[in-house]
Amino acid sequence: MYRKDNDGWLKHADFIIWDMICLQVAFLLAYMISGNGFNPYINMLYRNMAVFIEFIDLIILVTSNTLRGVLKRGHYVEFMITIKHCIVVGVVSIMFLFLLQKGQEYSRLALILLIVLYIVISYPVRELWKHKLKSKMDEGSERALLIVATSDIAEQVVRNIKANNYARYVIAGVAIIDYDWVGSVVDGVDVVADAESAPMYVCREWVDEVLIVTSGTVPYPKELIEQFTETGVTVHLSLAKISNVPGKKQFVEKIGNYTVLTTSMNYASPKQLMAKRLMDIAAGLAGCILTGIIYIFVAPAIYISSPGPIFFSQERVGKNGKKFKMYKFRSMYMDAEARKAELMKDNKLGDGKMFKLDFDPRVIGNKVLPDGTKKTGVGDFIRRTSLDEFPQFFNVLKGDMSIVGTRPPLISETNLYELHHRARLAIKPGITGMWQVSGRSDITDFEEVVRLDREYINNWNIGLDIKILFKTVLVVFRKDGSM
Numbered sequence: 001m002y003r004k005d006n007d008g009w010l011k012h013a014d015f016i017i018w019d020m021i022c023l024q025v026a027f028l029l030a031y032m033i034s035g036n037g038f039n040p041y042i043n044m045l046y047r048n049m050a051v052f053i054e055f056i057d058l059i060i061l062v063t064s065n066t067l068r069g070v071l072k073r074g075h076y077v078e079f080m081i082t083i084k085h086c087i088v089v090g091v092v093s094i095m096f097l098f099l100l101q102k103g104q105e106y107s108r109l110a111l112i113l114l115i116v117l118y119i120v121i122s123y124p125v126r127e128l129w130k131h132k133l134k135s136k137m138d139e140g141s142e143r144a145l146l147i148v149a150t151s152d153i154a155e156q157v158v159r160n161i162k163a164n165n166y167a168r169y170v171i172a173g174v175a176i177i178d179y180d181w182v183g184s185v186v187d188g189v190d191v192v193a194d195a196e197s198a199p200m201y202v203c204r205e206w207v208d209e210v211l212i213v214t215s216g217t218v219p220y221p222k223e224l225i226e227q228f229t230e231t232g233v234t235v236h237l238s239l240a241k242i243s244n245v246p247g248k249k250q251f252v253e254k255i256g257n258y259t260v261l262t263t264s265m266n267y268a269s270p271k272q273l274m275a276k277r278l279m280d281i282a283a284g285l286a287g288c289i290l291t292g293i294i295y296i297f298v299a300p301a302i303y304i305s306s307p308g309p310i311f312f313s314q315e316r317v318g319k320n321g322k323k324f325k326m327y328k329f330r331s332m333y334m335d336a337e338a339r340k341a342e343l344m345k346d347n348k349l350g351d352g353k354m355f356k357l358d359f360d361p362r363v364i365g366n367k368v369l370p371d372g373t374k375k376t377g378v379g380d381f382i383r384r385t386s387l388d389e390f391p392q393f394f395n396v397l398k399g400d401m402s403i404v405g406t407r408p409p410l411i412s413e414t415n416l417y418e419l420h421h422r423a424r425l426a427i428k429p430g431i432t433g434m435w436q437v438s439g440r441s442d443i444t445d446f447e448e449v450v451r452l453d454r455e456y457i458n459n460w461n462i463g464l465d466i467k468i469l470f471k472t473v474l475v476v477f478r479k480d481g482s483m
Contacts, residue, residue: 030113090115232423287393316408405430424453437471
């Protein structure tokens with residue numbers, strides 16, 4: 001699912017917050033330097049002024065487009081715009097005192113120092129924050145972009161994205177669609193695929209979004225675009241080459257210097273994602289506390305039945321192919337992974353894209369007695385009650401997972417994915433999800449799992465997450481299989 005950036009002033013909320021902090025610091029310093037004391041808030045006039053200047057600063061920042069193009073401005077232009085903005089705030093503050101007829105009671109020196117100090121403090125803070133945002137581009141971003149281009153303009157496209165990136169993306173690689181340049185380098189970025197291998201590269205590697213920019217030297221890559229959209233990856237297509245994709249969300253935006261038509265399974269605004277993240281943090285904190293309590297009782301039972309680590313970590317595939325370590329209470333014997341291959345023939349899901357057994361002998365305490373009776377133990381108990389899942393709340397707190405999402409697959413499983421299977425990776429993986437509350441262990445058709453995951457992604461909203469959480473509680477109490 002695509003994170004749609006704000007089009008308006010909210011996209012500069014970080015600069016607005018820093019500006020308002022700088023203004024309040026300038027207000028405090030001006031009051032102290034003018035010899036009035038150290039706490040201006042005990043005086044009603046100064047307290048009202050402290051609130052008013054913040055309010056008027058916010059209004060001016062939002063309505064006057066002071067921050068438009070802030071990341072692209074040079075040092076001199078930024079300095080002049082900062083001076084202009086600070087003077088306007090100062091003039092409006094003077095008018096405020098005049099209208100209140102309180103000008104005689106307010107220190108003129110404090111008012112002059114306020115404007116001067118606001119300029120002196122806010123300008124370097126803006127420049128430092130811009131430098132931090134730009135430097136993040138070299139350190140890596142949370143969104144990986146695959147550039148798809150023709151050989152004649154590939155270098156130009158890479159340079160444009162680098163020059164106008166501002167920490168939005170880490171460039172995952174370049175795919176050249178008219179020649180086989182795999183293994184070569186374009187302006188410091190590896191060529192990782194050609195037209196034929198690019199869709200499978202998206203399936204195997206961490207790629208959040210694809211940017212397609214082509215010249216007139218090759219035919220319109222309609223089939224390639226259809227393959228990309230089938231994987232669930234977000235596709236940005238230069239408006240020089242546009243095509244409507246039924247059943248997908250589409251809108252126009254800017255990527256670097258390119259105006260593109262963006263196609264995605266679904267998209268969420270920063271407000272929606274913030275709400276989801278806050279819900280994850282709250283649940284993650286509560287879950288980590290519960291994990292600690294559960295550990296007191298579960299850890300001795302696990303260790304007595306199978307000496308070894310209490311926690312189990314395994315590399316899983318997260319959103320758009322990004323790898324991470326997922327944590328669980330260990331419910332299997334230490335040699336479980338080594339024994340998986342010999343049990344693959346009994347896999348309920350058959351094709352290896354997921355693995356599920358009716359009775360798993362690798363689970364701690366599970367054994368078949370001489371009379372054929374199946375005996376279970378602590379491993380089966382913590383799996384049936386989903387207690388083994390609780391350490392994943394730490395993954396939720398870290399941001400690798402969400403409370404609600406799609407279950408994160410193994411790397412070996414994703415290596416078997418077809419293009420449309422990859423769509424289930426288009427959202428952050430979760431502890432629970434649509435599949436888990438729609439049958440859990442009873443669903444043995446992987447295509448049905450994919451269908452449910454795609455349904456969740458296509459229809460996602462906070463209300464759906466809350467609905468799934470309530471259903472999850474009911475499913476767990478009814479003990480309808482394991483998560």
